[in-house]
Amino acid sequence: xxxxxxxxxxxxxxxxxxxxxxxxxxxxxxxxxxxxxxxxxxxxxxxxxxxxxxxxxxxxxxxxxxxxxxxxxxxxxxxxxxxxxxx
Numbered sequence: 695x696x697x698x699x700x701x702x703x704x705x706x707x708x709x710x711x712x713x714x715x716x717x718x719x720x721x722x723x724x725x726x727x728x729x730x731x732x733x734x735x736x737x738x739x740x741x742x743x744x745x746x747x748x749x750x751x752x753x754x755x756x757x758x759x760x761x762x763x764x765x766x767x768x769x770x771x772x773x774x775x776x777x778x779x780x781x
Contacts, residue, residue, distance in 0.1 A: 698732035706730050710743060725755045 695705040703715035710726040727740035727748065738750035739758075748755040 696730050696732040698734050698736060698738075702732055702736055702738075704730050704732050704738055706740070712740070 695703065697703050701715075701717065704723075705713045705715075705720070706727050706729065707713065710728050712723040712725050712727050712730065713720040714723050715721075725740075725748070726742055728743050730738065730740040732738050740748050740750075740755075742748065747758040747760055749758055750756075
């Protein structure tokens with residue numbers, strides 16, 4: 695689970711399902727992510743099993759260039775991540 699505010703709560707399931715809290719129930723959102731992060735400004739970013747990064751545009755996921763193992767949204771819309779080590 696990741697919480698940006700009381701009305702902006704997201705999570706991922708054991709099989710990479712994506713869920714969003716609507717105030718009374720968790721609703722499944724199209725897409726598959728292994729990790730998700732929600733900012734206090736409403737931004738939602740996540741990483742899938744192939745370590746591709748996606749940003750929620752309000753209706754769909756937009757692919758962001760680059761690969762990350764993990765993302766974390768901070769205040770001021772700063773994205774920090776741990777780059778995957780290259781073999």
